[in-house]
Amino acid sequence: MTAVATATALALTAGAVVTGAHAVGAHTTSPAASSATSPAKKPEAGWSAAWTAAPQRPSTGFKPNWSESGFDGQTLRQVVRVTEGGDRARIRLSNRYGASPLRIESATVARTADGAEKGAAVEADSVRRLTFGGKRSVTIPAGADLSSDGAGLRLAPMESVTVTLHLSGTTGPATFHAQSFATSYRADGDHTTDTGGKAFGETTESWYYLAGVDVSGGERPAKRDGVVLFGDSITDGFASTTDENRRWSDALAERLAKAGDQRPVLNAGIGGNLVLNDSAWYGERSTNRFTRDALDLPGVGTVVVLEGLNDIGFYEGDHPTYKPAPKVTARQLINGHRALIREARAKGVRIVGATLLPLGGSDHYGKHSAKVSDAFNTWVRTSGEYDAYVDFDKALADPDDPERIAPAYDSGDQLHPNDAGYRAMARVVDLKAL
Template sequence: MQNLVMQDVVMRDLVNPQQDWAAAWTAAPQSPSTGFTPNWSQQGFSHQSVRQIVRVTHAGDEIRVRLSNAYGTAPLRITGATVARGAGGAAVEPGTVGRLTFGGARSAEIPAYGRIASDAVRLPLGRGEPVAVTLYFAGTTGPATFHAQGFTDSYRAEGDRLDAVSGDAFTERTESWYYLAGVDVAGGAPGPGAVVLFGDSVTDGFGSTPGADRRWSDALAERVEGPVLNAGIGGNLVLNDSSWYGERGTARFARDVLDQPGVATAVVLQGLNDIGFSEAHAQGHDRPTFHPAPVVSARELIAGHRELIRQARARGVRVVGATLLPLKGSDHWGPHAARVSDEVNDWIRTSGEYDAYVDFDKALAAKSDPDRLASEYDSGDALHPNDAGYARMARELARVL
């Protein structure tokens, strides 16, 4: 059924040969879970409107929205949806609200485990402009497919607020995104294809300033010409599925990276959780977030990276490997993690299997101790960069793109 839904979307695009969609924003879907901060994924929505604000990384004259029910066990009924330019908080610019349709209809039903794209609506947007996507659910959704760590506010209001310009009715907020998997644009100036950043919490932006768009994907978008898309999931693993942190990287790579309209380059930064969860568990950090926690060898992790390379090459996508960041002093650090991270990083640098590589390990390391994040780049947990660290990562990657 999922393939049928997407086939219908593609067929509608072919009716208008002028439509050449480019992904301008994305978030990787996750199954409903508790998360690190309060969210609405497990309770879902009923007779409520949800307004979500995202920044597009490509200009265009028309827009469409991609919605995902990837982890829904029943059909999802979207009563209505609108887009508008954001005006700060939950407010939108007057005169910019446009009604979204799906195959010409104002409402849509997404089958269990399915996804859908809206029809095109005219909304001229510049690169970096905020877009407000508002969804209204007249019925009860049940648990919601979402992206846990958005690090920016989403808003909820009672009743149908699709056309509301003021944000006053949207009195509730969380830092997650719901059902929203992508925003595409058309009609802009041609340019290079999209760069998709694939990884875990470092790519997701943990440690950056919430609400300030300071992830390394944001910093990179200020340095390169084409779209930059963030396909990170905090806690994600290359080799194992997690009830908290999404499907394993090798399983979700095609959906979250290769299926993005206009993707040209994938950047892989992943593996710290595969080698770090077992260390955290051994140190007595027996939290549900650190499961599954098998002891993973360098050989196994490299095999996972090779599978990602294979998938990218099969789709004609350039793939860049990123060395794992220093992690000494964090709850992921220990003798095994230290050894495996060194072995994996040496392979990324020297094997030539990636089309190119970027060396975050060396760029962000402390001068006095190469196994530790430099203090000026450390968000405070010895594992995740701060805003300055993410900006440095963007500078390093821009040199090899």
């Protein structure tokens, strides 16, 4: 299910020209160019990833989204929170799963207006037009990713940023990130430079085309110290409070900053993702997307891996979104994690493993999943194959029934943490392990 970049350039009457795997004045890659077998990639000088989201193929989801219908003569406005500051910003866009070239007519970046009631509004004096190879417009080939040029915009860590894209033509199905737990906005026509949010009458809880925000020139010198959290819906932040930045990645970034060790914390989770198998709803398997979505992000030094509950749990219950679900053994799951460890070591990135959270009482629970979860967690704790590990299983377990997540941390489905549970996950991490 891996998308293959066509990398065929179109002659444009206006805008930047993308040819092969390179853009004039911009950075573009294809999935084929960043596979697990690619050579070690050096960090890009001066740039650090400050926010990221792992792209997914268009699909239905748990909430309505616009990915399958796409966009037509509309403006898309999306709000994200960066965990690194700087004097310049650029965005990373993805048409990885697009069936046709994607035309970006214009794009802006701005600081988000203060206050939840502001919705799609931005700070009036902060709107910056983005360019791609010096041009305001660009066409991204099907299957390709692309970075904008840098724009002068001072951002502070933990500040919200608004990215606005004018999609003047019909896009077709859109590469997106299904579960954002943040509100995105849409309007008819071109509203890229609007400072108010009045025109943006439609909303969704997904991100589209936007795969990252990078910064440079901040108070901290550029370092390779970014932390990527890689995994499934628990990493993605499922059941966290929408628009409040309550994922465990947010809690960890805040804890690091409070401890005087502020650095980027990047969320590369995909709800439903699996280590060993692809899914139409839940993204490419982790062993396919790991290098692209985690290791190759600029400035990354450490990855924390929390994944495997879906590999073992989808087999156990009735999951109509993933059928037929194979019966995965502990050895198969461990071997999948070993592949991730090898990829990280080849890139010179520190890799930290995590035990699987308790799943008793959930729709992922059964005799097989309980047995495999216990065996896998024992391997994480005792094998020494990861550079370090964090024990979420013990930290979030109910003292009276360790097979289950503690009621204080349970979102209600006995599988995903609530906001308090995500904070507990961040608290249990040994910051020196990062």
